[in-house]
Amino acid sequence: MIDFELSPEIAAMRDQLHMLAEHAMRPIAREYDEREHEKPWDFINMMWQLSKSSGIGPGAAKDGKDKAPERDRNLRTVVAVEELSWGDAGLYLSIPGPGLGGAAVMAVGTPDQKQRFLSRFKDDKPVWSAMAITEPGAGSDSAAIQTTAVRDGDHWVLNGTKIFCTSGLMAGDATKSNGFVVVWATIDRSAGRAGIKSFIVDAGTPGMTVAKCEDKLGIRASDTATLIFEDCRVPLDNILGSPEVPKTSEGFKGVMATFDATRPIVAASAIGVGRAALDFVRDELKKQGVEIRYGVGPRKLTAIERDFMDMETQLQAARLLTWRAAWMMDQGQKNNLEASMAKAKAGLVVTQVTQKAVEMLGPLGYSRELLLEKWMRDAKINDIFEGTQQINMMIIARRILGYSSKELS
Numbered sequence: 001m002i003d004f005e006l007s008p009e010i011a012a013m014r015d016q017l018h019m020l021a022e023h024a025m026r027p028i029a030r031e032y033d034e035r036e037h038e039k040p041w042d043f044i045n046m047m048w049q050l051s052k053s054s055g056i057g058p059g060a061a062k063d064g065k066d067k068a069p070e071r072d073r074n075l076r077t078v079v080a081v082e083e084l085s086w087g088d089a090g091l092y093l094s095i096p097g098p099g100l101g102g103a104a105v106m107a108v109g110t111p112d113q114k115q116r117f118l119s120r121f122k123d124d125k126p127v128w129s130a131m132a133i134t135e136p137g138a139g140s141d142s143a144a145i146q147t148t149a150v151r152d153g154d155h156w157v158l159n160g161t162k163i164f165c166t167s168g169l170m171a172g173d174a175t176k177s178n179g180f181v182v183v184w185a186t187i188d189r190s191a192g193r194a195g196i197k198s199f200i201v202d203a204g205t206p207g208m209t210v211a212k213c214e215d216k217l218g219i220r221a222s223d224t225a226t227l228i229f230e231d232c233r234v235p236l237d238n239i240l241g242s243p244e245v246p247k248t249s250e251g252f253k254g255v256m257a258t259f260d261a262t263r264p265i266v267a268a269s270a271i272g273v274g275r276a277a278l279d280f281v282r283d284e285l286k287k288q289g290v291e292i293r294y295g296v297g298p299r300k301l302t303a304i305e306r307d308f309m310d311m312e313t314q315l316q317a318a319r320l321l322t323w324r325a326a327w328m329m330d331q332g333q334k335n336n337l338e339a340s341m342a343k344a345k346a347g348l349v350v351t352q353v354t355q356k357a358v359e360m361l362g363p364l365g366y367s368r369e370l371l372l373e374k375w376m377r378d379a380k381i382n383d384i385f386e387g388t389q390q391i392n393m394m395i396i397a398r399r400i401l402g403y404s405s406k407e408l409s
Helices: 008-034 041-054 073-087 089-094 099-108 111-122 168-172 189-195 250-287 303-330 336-361 372-383 389-401
Strands: 129-132 148-152 155-166 180-186 196-202 208-213 224-235
Touching: 008 041, 008 073, 008 089, 008 372, 041 089, 073 089, 073 250, 073 303, 089 250, 089 372, 099 111, 099 129, 099 180, 099 196, 099 250, 129 155, 129 168, 148 180, 155 168, 155 180, 155 196, 168 180, 168 208, 168 224, 180 189, 180 224, 189 196, 196 224, 250 303, 250 336, 250 372, 303 336, 336 372, 336 389
Parallel strands: 129 180
Antiparallel strands: 148 155, 155 224, 180 196, 208 224
């Protein structure tokens, strides 16, 4: 029998995080949306201590030596991320923890690398990690990366510029944390995709500079940075995966495996934002005497009821896709198709749901007096980062039809 129920342990964690989101995140959401480049340190320190003491939330990383059960780690993560993003997506992204860089290490790192880098997330002071992929001339096409990594004795030397790095400031600046950045670079441009590798760069490594932080439409409590690498030297064993360049692009799939872990997390965040908007609309309609009548024939429903039920249905479909992708990873199964399906569905749904929510409440939804307009702004990034809607749909088509990237691009 297929069981869609969460375990009692995960359900209890979800309930705890929901209370935290409601009472610790919602009250400061507007404040740190307005104060984009200021950090909510009281919240950050609280979340850091919580992740260490209770083991709940996405900051509760394993270091490769813990003996605690790992069978549901990814499912726990997506459930936690949905609740925290229901509280506020920008604040969730500001929380210290493994983040995208840690996910890359967990996905393709060696046991030694997991121990060396993930054990930092048990430090007394908050620690962040980030992933640096996008470049001024390489956005959705990761294979077009121009940042280079050249071997020089027992080091790799990195040169290039990375933009739109989530948590790049906190992960890359040694005065902020003992963090690290996972940087995508090519060790052989002539090899195309096969030459792309990822490298772990410690915060404060000479040659890595945080150039600026972006002013953004949404998720403003989270920093999004530009990183410049100028003769940045990292140890030879800081490469994730093999340094060998295969004759085909198969090696690139190891680098891309990071997305199989992170896309469900982004999908979960999108669902949390969409659910926040949906819950708010339900409450506002109820205040105005409008009840959503379940079990009534479609022809008897009002337009508002039909729209609301469709929004609910789409969010639930996205959630089930996301849980499936996370569950498959916990089972050790390949989930590249399912991860892209979850990300594509959730990214599309959250933009539609939040825009419809604003529309349904009219001027009230458009007003900055409420958080609804903010959720609409926060929603859009989920349809862009970790692979745009179009890129994920193309990946899905390739997997289903059995086409290569050369055959369907």
